[in-house]
Amino acid sequence: MTSIKEQAAISRLLSFLQEWDNAGKVARSHILDKFIETNQGKTAPELEQEFSQGASLFLIRLTTWLRITYMTGCCLEKLLKSIGIFLSAVSSNRYLREFLEIGGVLTLLEILGLEKITEEAKKESVKLLQVIANSGRKYKELICESYGVRSTAEFLAKSQSEETQEEVQVLLDSLVHGNPKYQNQVYKGLIALLPCASPKAQQLSLQTLRTAQPIIGTTHPSIVDCVLKVLGTMHLEVQYEAIELIKDLVGYDVRQALLKGLVALLIPSVKETSKLQAKILNDPSILQLTPSLPMFLQQAAAAKAIGVLVRNDISIAEELLYLRVVHGLMAAMGNTDHSNSQRLASLTLESNAEDLYTKIDSIQADILAANKVNVTRALRHLGSCHSMNTFCGSHDSAHTACVTHFQNDDVESKE
Template structure:
């Protein structure tokens, strides 16, 4: 028999879920504010106690609402932070699996796309990156899941296009996580970093070069395109980018691209030879 206390707790849970189901955007935003304020930092067991062993019922509602409304940007940051409370709680593996089973990782990656996503703020995308960090840090199979969802491409493109250096640094942390303990897809991450070198964003170039140094030591072999990409970066006017490129070149001379690097460096340092015709004095009539 269920005790009176347990019945009351279940009744409160059902009432809360009903309030959520019947609420409009403004009311749901208020519910999220209260949830974030009251549950930040709680463990999984504490969340279950708060929701009478039915916390997953609220998580699935959050995930569903995220998938249905993320294109509009409605209360997006609050929804992501609320989901983050579940995913970052101690002993949260159950919540993580439930979130991923309904396509949570793919939704987070879709949030990073810029085309048709003008209503999604930079802060929302940064929160998405942080949740992807949580997923990636949960183990190898979760890193593989992100990579199998074309995550490296989406994440790298977002790094190149982001206007916030703070957000770009969060992306670097995510790429670094995907690089470690992910032998099946570490080459994919490595190639993704190389594609960032021609970026018009100096910060993206700097972070990509920093991470490439680590990637190179993990992978060992070099990709054929890395020489031209790194040498072209040396033409930049941004000293911090030049510095990172030089540091990477110092590492690369220990690999099979050493000769190609030296030839390329000599070409860069050799001033162009003027055309012979330009040296001839003009004949004045």
């Protein structure tokens, strides 16, 4: 037999549940306000005591109403906060199972993709997904199996709230830890976010990639192009995170491709620069740099990144020299009448690049300013010359012919 006290508690519970069942939207909103205020931070045993061992009866009503009304956004923020009290309570495994059994994960992910739902409600949905993910590996796998990585990544790119975006980052960071089955999926999702239009999303993705990279161990081939393109951003905080990631990536198998990519950014495209010159010449009173601004930002950021890498590791400086940065510049200065002075300048640059501008003579400066050599093509040809032992240090005549060939070629193409 139950005691009088227990009978009174059961009676209160039944009365509360009946009040909820008969209430309209406004009344239910007030009930949720009171529930959130009085039960925030309680453990599962405390919630059971509050509801006379019938807390699950109220939870099932909350989840049912969520499934029915989540597309309309009715009291959605309060509803999610109330469910969060159950799921985040200590010893709440039973509540978590009950929520997942009714398709709770899919509902939360669908909320992120709805346009009419407020940012605050979506943030509460992300927080619930965090609670679920932090409950163990099988729950992380459940989120990923429900296309959670794609849904959260798309939401991160589209969200207009930085606070909400930071909550999404916490979720993605949780999904990449302790989730070996799907950690590569999260890693690829973060890379896919880099070209998005949101600077905050780019910044957070780069930060999370730095955390994920040691966990993954290997790199995805597309990461190099994506990170290099991010260097064209006008947002310094994004550029900083990109350079920090580049510093990490040089320790992996994409090192050579990354260094080549940085060097390539130092040499603006002839096609792009010629377009820019035409605009300036046509209308000198108006600055027409906007279309080409990302290219120049990339160029400056690449130079900055190379400077950071060289200061951190002298071996990178040697690799960059082997990539023929020095000899590429000398090819641009090529002239049959001054080959000896050019080689001397080349040696000066290799020994002390920072002082080059103080040591070149007026002839070399004029040649460098007026030369029309296509440096990119010259670099490729010099590479083949080097492989045949005909580089400028071995055979002057071969190198002179090589440079003269590209000078003539370039002049003819422009004519």
